[in-house]
Amino acid sequence: MTGYVLRRIGQMVLALLGVSIIVFALIHLVPGDPVRTALGTRFDQEVYEALRARAGLDQPIVVQYFTWLGNAVTGDLGVSFRSGVPVTTLLLQRLPATITLAFAALFVALVVAIPLGIVSAIRSGSRLDYAATATSQVAVSVPDFWAGIMYILLFSLVLSWLPPSGYVSFFEDPLEWARHLALPALTVGLISGSIIFRFVRSSVLEALNQDYTRTARAKGLTERQVIWRHVMPNAWIPIVTVVGLQLGFLLSGVIVVEVIFAWPGLGRLALLSVQDRDFTVLQGAVLLIAFMFLLINLVVDIVYGWLDPRVRYD
Numbered sequence: 239m240t241g242y243v244l245r246r247i248g249q250m251v252l253a254l255l256g257v258s259i260i261v262f263a264l265i266h267l268v269p270g271d272p273v274r275t276a277l278g279t280r281f282d283q284e285v286y287e288a289l290r291a292r293a294g295l296d297q298p299i300v301v302q303y304f305t306w307l308g309n310a311v312t313g314d315l316g317v318s319f320r321s322g323v324p325v326t327t328l329l330l331q332r333l334p335a336t337i338t339l340a341f342a343a344l345f346v347a348l349v350v351a352i353p354l355g356i357v358s359a360i361r362s363g364s365r366l367d368y369a370a371t372a373t374s375q376v377a378v379s380v381p382d383f384w385a386g387i388m389y390i391l392l393f394s395l396v397l398s399w400l401p402p403s404g405y406v407s408f409f410e411d412p413l414e415w416a417r418h419l420a421l422p423a424l425t426v427g428l429i430s431g432s433i434i435f436r437f438v439r440s441s442v443l444e445a446l447n448q449d450y451t452r453t454a455r456a457k458g459l460t461e462r463q464v465i466w467r468h469v470m471p472n473a474w475i476p477i478v479t480v481v482g483l484q485l486g487f488l489l490s491g492v493i494v495v496e497v498i499f500a501w502p503g504l505g506r507l508a509l510l511s512v513q514d515r516d517f518t519v520l521q522g523a524v525l526l527i528a529f530m531f532l533l534i535n536l537v538v539d540i541v542y543g544w545l546d547p548r549v550r551y552d
Contacts, residue, residue: 316518340488346427355438377432482538
């Protein structure tokens with residue numbers, strides 16, 4: 239196990255290096271000058287040249303990349319052209335909101351998807367199964383921005399139950415934190431839940447049709463024992479895989495939902511940095527998102543061995 243984890247960490251480092259090269263190259267190919275954009279109407283040629291030199295933008299792109307990479311290894315991702323705040327500070331300010339929304343949405347998704355997926359598989363071909371499958375298909379097809387707007391109209395304007403947008407820290411007011419979190423988590427969670435539901439249903443249905451399930455029933459085990467002792471242990475691995483992918487997607491920042499609900503997460507920060515041509519912030523945000531994705535994949539692979547003792551890491 240230790241050797242496997244070390245190998246995967248080495249692969250993560252190489253993957254992050256590749257991501258940094260691609261992101262750095264693509265961002266510098268995008269038209270626009272971040273220093274010129276940051277100066278706006280206060281443009282002065284001498285100030286402009288001085289700021290470019292201080293940011294290292296007057297150097298060849300290869301020199302810029304290795305300078306940025308060397309600083310990034312030490313945790314210095316540069317300074318925002320727009321605000322003058324260190325990029326690391328900006329990312330750490332936005333990260334709690336992103337993590338909160340991601341895990342709240344995943345909780346909503348799992349609460350909906352796992353029980354419904356198991357029941358639909360057990361009662362395959364029933365009205366419940368058809369209704370759940372059709373509903374999940376509709377939920378996947380509905381754009382998240384439209385769903386978010388509909389939830390705002392219903393729960394904020396019509397019923398006046400929840401605030402339409404904004405963010406409150408848990409440490410400031412736990413109740414208001416939960417109220418502001420509810421709508422964005424519901425918007426993203428139901429869409430992710432519909433995706434997870436389909437994997438849960440197909441995995442459980444496949445396990446129900448295996449020989450070991452028929453053997454367990456032939457031995458006289460109850461249906462509950464068959465499901466939880468034989469079916470679910472073999473169905474968990476595909477489910478864990480898609481849950482890990484969904485969590486990585488949520489942690490990367492659901493840009494549209496964050497904009498609709500004015501949620502101060504990484505996705506919204508990345509969008510603002512694109513609009514402002516704030517290259518350093520965008521590079522740091524993408525690198526952090528890639529790191530979280532790779533870390534989740536590593537955790538999922540380790541969980542495989544815990545769920546299925548047959549999995550070997552040699």
